[in-house]
Amino acid sequence: MTVPPDPASAPVRARAPSMADVADRAGVSHQTVSRVVNNHPAVLPETRARVRAAIADLGYRRNSAARALVTRRSGVLGVLTPAGTAYGPTSTFLALEDAAQEAGYVLAVGTLRLPHEDSAARALNRFLGLGVEGVAVIAPTEQVLRVVSEIDARVPVVMLSSATRLPDRPLVGGVSVAQREGAAAATAHLLAGGANEVLHVAGPQNWFDAQERVRGWRAACVSAGAPTPAPVETGWSAREGYALGLQLVREGLPPAVFAANDQLALGLLHALREHGVRVPDDVALVGFDDEPGAAHYDPPLTTVRQDFAGLGAAAMQYLAEALDGSPTPRRELTAELVVRASSARV
Amino acid sequence: MTVPPDPASAPVRARAPSMADVADRAGVSHQTVSRVVNNHPAVLPETRARVRAAIADLGYRRNSAARALVTRRSGVLGVLTPAGTAYGPTSTFLALEDAAQEAGYVLAVGTLRLPHEDSAARALNRFLGLGVEGVAVIAPTEQVLRVVSEIDARVPVVMLSSATRLPDRPLVGGVSVAQREGAAAATAHLLAGGANEVLHVAGPQNWFDAQERVRGWRAACVSAGAPTPAPVETGWSAREGYALGLQLVREGLPPAVFAANDQLALGLLHALREHGVRVPDDVALVGFDDEPGAAHYDPPLTTVRQDFAGLGAAAMQYLAEALDGSPTPRRELTAELVVRASSARV
DNA sequence: CCATATAGTCCTCCAAGCCCC
DNA sequence: CGGGGCTTGGAGGACTATATG
8 A cells, every 4th residue: 555645745836827916917906806706896897897807818716725725615525435337326426516516516526445444534534634615425334434433524424325323423414315115115016016925136235225125125025924035145236136147047036036226137137038037927026226228128127216316416405504504414315116017017 | 597606605614723723732833743744854753743642632634725825736636527327437537536546636526517518618617716736528529628628727638538639738638548449340340240231320429439439330341341321320328229229120120230339239229129130140239338237238238348447547647747747648548349149140 | 953933825804095975 | 074985905814935043
């Protein structure tokens, strides 16, 4: 492990025009320039125009470091997100960025290389060192949650996480999607469709989402009086879904499978198809996420759509409220079952 | 369109401990604290320890705004990336973040809501206002390229783009993946597999990648003496691929199709399957990107894998070199054909 | 070799000044 | 002569860099 080089030790570049330069050129004081830049009303239109012209001539841009120094506000929020191209975190991140833009903030990003939890601590510290005003953490695992709760951030932190218990700290809030309800709806749908038993192909159990989906599945089975065969735990990838599918073919197929995400379902479909198992006739299948391709899998996949956009917006709203003083501590978004051919027995 | 609120106008929060506070507590001058924080050697171990203890006690963190003010270096790089969950941009972004972390920089991110080009200008300006030291632009379209070239950034800018001509400006560089070669390899592979003609389902032609893939396809056809039927232009999504597939089924099928990306190919597969067209027997198909699920489509998809990780690393390297003074102006990464069942006639 | 004092960075806030009615 | 609109100067703010003891 090497210590990253310090960007501040490299050669200094040419000086950009300052407010004083603009003031000189426009024949006013630096204070008047500041007024113009910040749209303060008490400036004569004529003066304002002269200053604006000087700004344009010099290509002046207000120095955000100096501004942040005096206002104590950087205009930057940090986002910690697991590294990966998975649809869920990516969509959530996009929604966050959208909401941040709307609120006039810039997002700084740190990616977590799970399961290396120290990457979370390092990223969080880099943020705080940067002077972010708040942090959103896409906190999928216990490890990440612990790391965050151990660091005294002194700024609002919002967890985008299905964790049952969040760190009980003043400035920490949470938003989540109703994983459990979504999983229960998926399972109930399979049971209602005629399956007397639903096998759950579960995601990694150190992920909160995966845990919650297990809980939802179990609740639906119990409430329908169906058996609860032990969930099979695996990863999140299509490759792992495929491997598991081959194993199921060898060891015996259940009438229905609820896969913890769409990629797993995709891999399962591949394995089943390869061995002549018909979906949904022999095995009904439901996934989770409704990723963009899901409607075009073979067969089109029944799945659970999460409100990622709502999640991102709610997280930003938490931070905005917290920066104003009175945040809503927790909020839960909905998930919606999308029925397609993989579960519909004709 | 509303003007985003100014984060700097909200209420000010409590003051964090400063270097002076630490100095007081440790009984030294603030300059000595600065030495300790920056690992300057000229501090007695005993003093150093005392300062460290004071830092820990107070939970002191160096104020990056003040530091940036005096060093003229923010430690932040900006990334402009198209909004969307597409595999390519997402992977590239991850690679960028990786490389940035390695180099000790934090990434600020702005997403482009194409085709609204003003979103690019706004995002770029937000970055420059923030004081980023360099900008990486995932510049997929002519529009984005133009916007960037019209703004005087005064910092190094690297374009991750397949554009043939980049803005000819001092600090602007570019890195790309060999789209053309990849597309040519895909097409040649189909022709070598027995198809006497390859139809190209092209992506939106305002995207450079889409343009280059057309060029590669055409070059391969010409060089093999095959005809070059007019490419069919559509979007990037599976939905659009599906719609186009239905159209092809109605209007007559070619012996082989080269789709501009994997999602299009996925949609095509869906449409063909629905109408009893066998792949690869009736129509051979190749995609582009090698997204994570591609190996599990029905049938597993032959595609072109791009070196996104290399792309991100090369972009960061450009910025690092440019900040040091002597960048390599352009660099091209490779693409690799991955053969799977969708093109292999048994 | 180690520590301190001082100047400089660029901005925003505050108090005070000018002018004209 | 007082007051409101416009402008100015100076005081921080937290740090690094450059002498100076």
